[in-house]
């Protein structure tokens with residue numbers, strides 16, 4: 185195997201406005217209704233979706249970067265577009281659904297390698313990381329993923 189050095193690659197988010205790009209402390213960006221305090225992710229920008237609230241004042245907020253593993257699955261099939269396989273041959277990966285206590289919601293995310301579904305256990309602590317979704321010759325396209333908290337699980 186031979187890899188080109190990646191120093192000149194442009195690092196860009198897979199989706200603009202869904203998360204911060206700080207590699208050390210990435211944060212998901214959600215919105216919060218100013219009237220009823222409900223959180224939304226993906227960020228809702230039109231109006232509050234709480235049926236008992238008619239506010240249109242939504243504020244962008246950083247969400248918790250840790251949560252509890254609520255559910256997970258093993259993705260053995262290539263998802264439909266816009267998913268792009270990081271490798272020529274599709275490699276299965278785990279998907280985690282993590283519950284954020286403060287926001288009272290579940291956020292899905294891929295689980296970065298080398299972790300697999302075999303490393304996951306419902307109820308364990310998970311933390312948000314940035315990891316490449318895929319790379320081209322010029323760009324490294326980043327997305328948020330959920331990784332088991334070091335010392336809080338296996339590996």
Ligand SMILES: [Zn+2]
Nearest residue numbers: 217220232237
């Ligand atoms: Zn509301």
